[in-house]
Amino acid sequence: MDNIKSVISSGDILIVDDVISNLDLLEAVLLDAGYKTRCTHSGESALIIAETLPIELILLDIKMDGMDGFETCRHLKENIATRDIPVIFISAMGDEMEKIAGFESGGIDYITKPFFTGEVLSRVNAHLNASRARAYLDRQIKERTEDLRKINKELISEIKVRKEAEKSLKIMLNEKTTLIKELHHRVKNNMQVISSMLQLQLDTLSGEKEREFFLDFTNRIEAMAIAHESMYQSDLVSNIKIKGLINSLIDYYGMAFKINDLKDKTEIHTDDAFLSLSEAVPCAIIINELMTNSIKHTFINDGLDHVSVSFKSDNLGSYILEVSDNGNGLPDNISFHKPRSLGILLVNVLTKQLKGKIEYINSGKGTTVRIKFPEKNQYTK
Numbered sequence: 001m002d003n004i005k006s007v008i009s010s011g012d013i014l015i016v017d018d019v020i021s022n023l024d025l026l027e028a029v030l031l032d033a034g035y036k037t038r039c040t041h042s043g044e045s046a047l048i049i050a051e052t053l054p055i056e057l058i059l060l061d062i063k064m065d066g067m068d069g070f071e072t073c074r075h076l077k078e079n080i081a082t083r084d085i086p087v088i089f090i091s092a093m094g095d096e097m098e099k100i101a102g103f104e105s106g107g108i109d110y111i112t113k114p115f116f117t118g119e120v121l122s123r124v125n126a127h128l129n130a131s132r133a134r135a136y137l138d139r140q141i142k143e144r145t146e147d148l149r150k151i152n153k154e155l156i157s158e159i160k161v162r163k164e165a166e167k168s169l170k171i172m173l174n175e176k177t178t179l180i181k182e183l184h185h186r187v188k189n190n191m192q193v194i195s196s197m198l199q200l201q202l203d204t205l206s207g208e209k210e211r212e213f214f215l216d217f218t219n220r221i222e223a224m225a226i227a228h229e230s231m232y233q234s235d236l237v238s239n240i241k242i243k244g245l246i247n248s249l250i251d252y253y254g255m256a257f258k259i260n261d262l263k264d265k266t267e268i269h270t271d272d273a274f275l276s277l278s279e280a281v282p283c284a285i286i287i288n289e290l291m292t293n294s295i296k297h298t299f300i301n302d303g304l305d306h307v308s309v310s311f312k313s314d315n316l317g318s319y320i321l322e323v324s325d326n327g328n329g330l331p332d333n334i335s336f337h338k339p340r341s342l343g344i345l346l347v348n349v350l351t352k353q354l355k356g357k358i359e360y361i362n363s364g365k366g367t368t369v370r371i372k373f374p375e376k377n378q379y380t381k
Contacts, residue, residue, distance in 0.1 A: 012038045012054065013124065016046040016072070017061040017090070022113075026059060026090070029117050030124070043067030047075055050082045057128050059120075060107070062091040062098065070105040077106035084135075086127045090115065191225035215256075216292065216343065222252055223288035227281045239274035242283070242311050246270060249287055250309070257295050267308040273319065279376060282350040283311075283321060289343040290323035290369050297327045306366075317375055324361075324368035347371075 015026045018041040027037045038053065040046050044067055049055065058076070062069035069089060076082045086109075089102040094112035102110050109123055195218050202214040226248045230240045246268055254262035275283065287309065294307045310322040347369075351358050356373025 012036045012056065013128075014046060014049055014055045014058045015039045016043065016058060016064070016069070017041060018064040019061075022061070022090075026120070029120060033121050035124070043069065043072030043075075046072055047079075047082070050076060050085060051079060055082075055085055056131060057124060058085055058087045059090050059111075059124070060087050062089055062093055062102070070101055073102070073105040073107055084131075086131045088123060088127060090120075187225075187228045191221050191228070195221045195225065219253075219256065219288055219292055220285055220346075222256070223249060223284040224281055226252060227277065227284040230280065231277055239276060240280040242273050242275055242280070243268075243270040245275075245280060245284060246287065246309055246311065249284065249291065253291055253295060257292075259295070262295070262307075265306060267306075267310075269308070269310040269312065271312045273311065273313060276376060279354065282353050286321065286347050286350050286371065287323065289347050293343060294323065294325040294327065294367075297325070313375065314372070318372050319375055321371045321373075322368060324366055326366040 013030055013035050015023055015030075015037055016039075017023050017026070020041065023039045023041060027039055030037050038049055038055065040049060041064070043064055046058070046060070050058065060069045060072060064072075067075075069091065073087050073089075076085060076087060083106075087107045088109040088111060089099075089107045090111045090113060091098065091102075092113040099110045108127060111120060111123060198214055198218045198221070202211055202218065205211045205214065227240065227245060230245045230248060233244075234240055247263075250263050250266050250268070254260060259265075291307065291309065306326040308322070308324045310320070310324075312320055314320055348358065351371050351373065354371075354373035356371050359370040359372070361368040361370065
């Protein structure tokens with residue numbers, strides 16, 4: 001390319017003018033200011049240089065033989081490889097229409113000949129800085145976009161892994177829940193088998209004390225079985241709703257003692273509290289001992305007809321279990337603090353197991369046993 005005068009450099013300014021003296025003058029001005037230049041005097045060769053070499057800015061004459069400056073600029077802007085190179089027109093044609101045509105073809109500035117050296121350097125410097133700033137921002141945006149793309153890809157992968165892990169954990173939890181429920185169900189069934197065997201033995205006994213002993217023992221086993229059955233039926237595998245447990249116990253006592261309207265004559269007051277199995281089983285046995293005692297002495301012996309069961313939180317971190325009746329109370333020779341019967345002994349032992357305290361109230365109009373113990377399970381619904 002004999003018509004191309006170039007200086008090998010990186011990030012050159014391309015000067016395009018068909019007048020050699022103009023080329024030499026502009027090149028001298030720019031080189032003296034420290035810029036690197038490439039020069040050519042035709043639009044066709046300018047397109048080749050701009051596409052193949054690292055050009056940062058183009059100073060473009062308008063009136064040239066062959067392809068003029070406007071057409072050259074349009075081709076530059078249509079080419080993806082050169083469209084971002086800023087073009088400054090330098091021409092003796094300084095009327096308004098020419099300037100408008102230059103901007104419409106894609107130019108960013110217009111210098112009129114004869115030019116002042118300071119003006120040329122100021123405009124070149126301003127547009128180079130702006131172009132470099134845009135290029136820097138573009139690179140930053142591309143880098144950040146790539147970084148975000150990689151992060152997004154990693155997040156998608158991580159989300160996929162977590163979803164798979166959650167799915168696996170859910171399957172394992174469902175399997176565990178099923179196994180635990182099945183375990184409680186089998187424990188309940190085994191206890192009911194034992195209860196049925198005791199009931200068969202009970203039917204063979206004629207002595208009142210022996211029959212009472214077997215019946216009490218059967219009731220205790222049934223109370224534990226009902227606790228396990230309540231756990232099996234619970235939506236929460238490790239929690240039992242106390243209200244359901246108490247209702248199931250009352251239903252059983254109505255059947256066991258052949259009192260059809262027992263539930264109608266029993267007041268039940270409970271919070272929607274949930275107990276763990278380690279709390280529910282002792283509570284079930286305590287309720288069993290107190291309820292069966294009330295039923296025997298209130299409904300059967302004394303002929304009275306009122307029993308109340310209450311289980312509530314005191315909102316201070318403790319539960320209060322209360323069983324009361326309108327019977328004649330315990331005989332003077334029986335004490336909760338120095339128990340002689342197995343039933344009262346069990347109530348004391350299980351209350352200690354729950355880290356609770358017993359309060360016995362004999363008002364003359366009935367008996368109330370109140371047991372207060374700390375909440376271990378804070379779950380409420």
